[in-house]
Amino acid sequence: MSVPAETRIRRAMTNCSKGEASRMTLPAWVRDLDPDHLDDVHGWRDPKAPERAVLLVPTDHGPAGIMLRTATGTARTAAMCALCRTTHSVGGVALFAAPRQGAAGRHGDTVGTYICADLGCARHVRVEHPTAALRPAPGTTTDERRIGLRERAVEFVGAVTGSRA
Template identity: 45%
Template sequence: MRSLTEQDIRNSFINCSKGEAKRLAIPRDLDELPWDDLDFLGWRDPGAPDRSYVVTERDDALAGITLRFPSSQHGFLHRSMCSLCLTTHPGNGVSLMTARKAGTAGREGNSVGVYICADLDCSLYVRGKKVPPSGSRFEETLTMEEQIARTVRNLSAFLEKLMA
């Protein structure tokens, strides 16, 4: 992913108003992020524990989405798999995140959900740069490049549902 500025990020959101995009918390460490290892930028809002954000490149443009997730926690023995990168995590390491649909459907209250790594570090898990705590990645016959492409396709499919 290419390096992004705060303005790039704020202008990218497809499922919130310009005012909401202007007020949301942007990561302070943009200059320090491993952009070459990211397929999308994902972060949690430190001021709103039930909110997170994802910005990705799509069709030569940026698409940003706001996500919400429940505050309920699973037991430590519960394991879940991320729908994007297929990494498994114990407990609350994967969360059902919902996003308001874009346009009129979103203003009418329609949303779409997906199970995602709660820390939004899918790109780093796929590349082996981060290991989930007590979680695992399956041994796969796919190359890392194919796994990265699958993660990007899975995120793109979720965005398609948001925009439909």
């Protein structure tokens, strides 16, 4: 019998307890993902707790889920997402913090970075023409931006888990 995608995504969570993973709200589109064949980094905010978010990253060892927290505010100036390297107008980037995996995280140790406030990095790297609100890295192709996003997201997973993802 096949394990449902929702269960596999919850099992992929690396930096939270099983209870936290079971309580997180998965949007309908996430339940439709095939965790075994992820090509892109996917992110979403928990609709029941907007300060909580999830980043689902394809790695060489399968999907890795990272539980994130953010303050309610966003950047007050134009800023660049550290993962997709897309520059956003005011409010488009927010500081997200992820508890480290294991005992360090339970004792409050976190890793933080600036990420697209809507966690839409995979969509943003596909933008062909810059707009006033969204500007992908100049001089790069969509494929280069997708590869770069995945590499930086895997590095972030490694920083959270203390290993090479």
